[in-house]
Amino acid sequence: KNEVEQSPQNLTAQEGEFITINCSYSVGISALHWLQQHPGGGIVSLFMLSSGKKKHGRLIATINIQEKHSSLHITASHPRDSAVYICAGGGSNYKLTFGKGTLLTVNP
Amino acid sequence: ETGVTQTPRHLVMGMTNKKSLKCEQHLGHNAMYWYKQSAKKPLELMFVYNFKEQTENNSVPSRFSPECPNSSHLFLHLHTLQPEDSALYLCASSQDLREDIYEQYFGPGTRLTVT
Numbered sequence: 001k002n003e004v005e006q007s008p009q010n011l012t013a014q015e016g017e018f019i020t021i022n023c024s025y026s027v028g029i030s031a032l033h034w035l036q037q038h039p040g041g042g043i044v045s046l047f048m049l050s051s052g053k054k055k056h057g058r059l060i061a062t063i064n065i066q067e068k069h070s071s072l073h074i075t076a077s078h079p080r081d082s083a084v085y086i087c088a089g090g091g092s093n094y095k096l097t098f099g100k101g102t103l104l105t106v107n108p
Numbered sequence: 109e110t111g112v113t114q115t116p117r118h119l120v121m122g123m124t125n126k127k128s129l130k131c132e133q134h135l136g137h138n139a140m141y142w143y144k145q146s147a148k149k150p151l152e153l154m155f156v157y158n159f160k161e162q163t164e165n166n167s168v169p170s171r172f173s174p175e176c177p178n179s180s181h182l183f184l185h186l187h188t189l190q191p192e193d194s195a196l197y198l199c200a201s202s203q204d205l206r207e208d209i210y211e212q213y214f215g216p217g218t219r220l221t222v223t
Binding site: 031050 | 156164198207208216217
């Protein structure tokens, strides 16, 4: 059974801080998706990666295949980054396995 | 704007009502999904369609009935729901079914309340 574990569940930061959210996954997952969900519900796909590192603006996602671990980093955090961040594992069986999400609150 | 739209955005219905949720994607994708998101729980996959054919029914009760008339449209017909069915229902689409290759694009969701 594919499993995805996220930590922390809740994270509070001050504006400008560097933020890291972690995700561990099980055998059978070959790609990791990072998703962002704002209050109100809509989900946006931030990254999909199966190796190495990707960067988009202030967001960086890394994955270590050997350790089955991925991290999402936010540099120079801003209150508008406040959201739930979800990691999800994908494999060849077309089903995403979702973590429980990390609620990030960035205070001004 | 992700290219996936859902209507209505909010729905309140009684347990004896019949209603439908609609999803439309403007991305030319072949696969479409229904997810349920209950409070404090991870997203749960409900149904998957690929090229209009249902490829997954994740043990969903029959009071939820999906319909996919073409690759761009997906419906979820609701009847005799229970209060525990109150949740956010999300539609998503992807180019194809390989979740190690293709990203999923999500709609804004329908917030359903069953009274």
